[in-house]
Amino acid sequence: MENNTHDYVYDPNVIQIEDADASRRFIANVFMWMFVALGISAGLAWWFGHNDVLFSYLIDVQTNSRTGLGTIVMFSPLAFILVMSFGVNRLSYPVLMILFVAYASFMGISLSFIFRAYPPELITGVFITTSVVFGVMAIAGYTTHQDLTKFGAILTMLLVGIIVASIVNFFMKSSGLSQIISYVGVAVFVGLTAYDVQKLKRIGAGLEYGEASTKKMAIMGALTLYLDFINLFLMLLRVFGGRRN
Numbered sequence: 395m396e397n398n399t400h401d402y403v404y405d406p407n408v409i410q411i412e413d414a415d416a417s418r419r420f421i422a423n424v425f426m427w428m429f430v431a432l433g434i435s436a437g438l439a440w441w442f443g444h445n446d447v448l449f450s451y452l453i454d455v456q457t458n459s460r461t462g463l464g465t466i467v468m469f470s471p472l473a474f475i476l477v478m479s480f481g482v483n484r485l486s487y488p489v490l491m492i493l494f495v496a497y498a499s500f501m502g503i504s505l506s507f508i509f510r511a512y513p514p515e516l517i518t519g520v521f522i523t524t525s526v527v528f529g530v531m532a533i534a535g536y537t538t539h540q541d542l543t544k545f546g547a548i549l550t551m552l553l554v555g556i557i558v559a560s561i562v563n564f565f566m567k568s569s570g571l572s573q574i575i576s577y578v579g580v581a582v583f584v585g586l587t588a589y590d591v592q593k594l595k596r597i598g599a600g601l602e603y604g605e606a607s608t609k610k611m612a613i614m615g616a617l618t619l620y621l622d623f624i625n626l627f628l629m630l631l632r633v634f635g636g637r638r639n
Contacts, residue, residue: 420598420612421536421591427494427616432623434495435502442502443509452506471501478617487609494613501624512635520634524627528587532619535588536595546589552582572632579629587622594618 442448452464460468474497478490485493508517535542556579563571594615 414599417595417598420608420615421595423609423612424594424598424615424619427613428619428623431494431498431616431620434498435505435624438499438502439505440509442506449506449510452503467500467504471497471504474500475617475621478614482610482614485610487613490610490613494617497617498620505624508631512631516635517631520627520631524623524630527584527630528623528626531584531587532591535591538588538592542589542592545585546593549582549585549589552578553586556582576629576632580626580633583622583626583629587619587626590615590618590622 442452452461452467453459454461474493478485478493478497482490556575559571559575563575597611597615
């Protein structure tokens with residue numbers, strides 16, 4: 395009788411290599427979607443910010459107040475985030491992808507105001523600074539062997555504090571508090587960048603690349619890093635440019 399049994403030898407090095415490859419492919423997909431979103435947002439922000447006709451649909455030049463469309467554009471990104479976050483398990487990958495692209499589009503249009511509030515050279519300089527800082531912290535988060543989980547919890551609490559303080563300052567309109575929020579915000583989003591990249595690296599190591607669920611997780615990961623980048627950019631813009639009403 396032929397013996398069909400085989401002797402399998404457990405090799406942890408092979409498993410680690412496979413996990414590392416899966417993680418790299420997953421992270422590459424995450425960053426690809428993040429760059430796509432940033433490109434869409436940057437293009438639409440520049441277009442609306444430099445086109446008086448398009449910008450007039452968002453801001454009434456006579457009253458200097460938001461139009462109905464401007465209000466929708468301003469608050470719609472939050473709605474997209476909520477739908478994507480709570481519906482990720484129910485939404486199909488194509489629908490999630492469309493929502494992500496739509497979110498990046500509306501977010502870009504809502505950011506067009508910065509071209510009316512800050513000089514172009516400042517925006518360019520802050521964008522380059524944000525890119526460098528984000529890149530350094532992303533590499534640090536991906537390569538470090540230090541577990542950043544405990545720091546993530548602290549950063550999340552600080553983020554909640556920033557949100558609460560921002561809501562309070564919306565009514566107080568204190569320039570001093572605004573600057574404090576900006577400086578703390580820079581520190582928080584710098585730390586969150588490293589933490590989120592490490593978290594995504596671990597998620598990628600446990601996922602089988604190519605499955606629909608993996609693709610959806612890549613979209614959600616891109617959304618997380620996109621938010622880190624945009625918020626870091628806005629905080630640095632307020633630090634270097636001051637608060638503009």
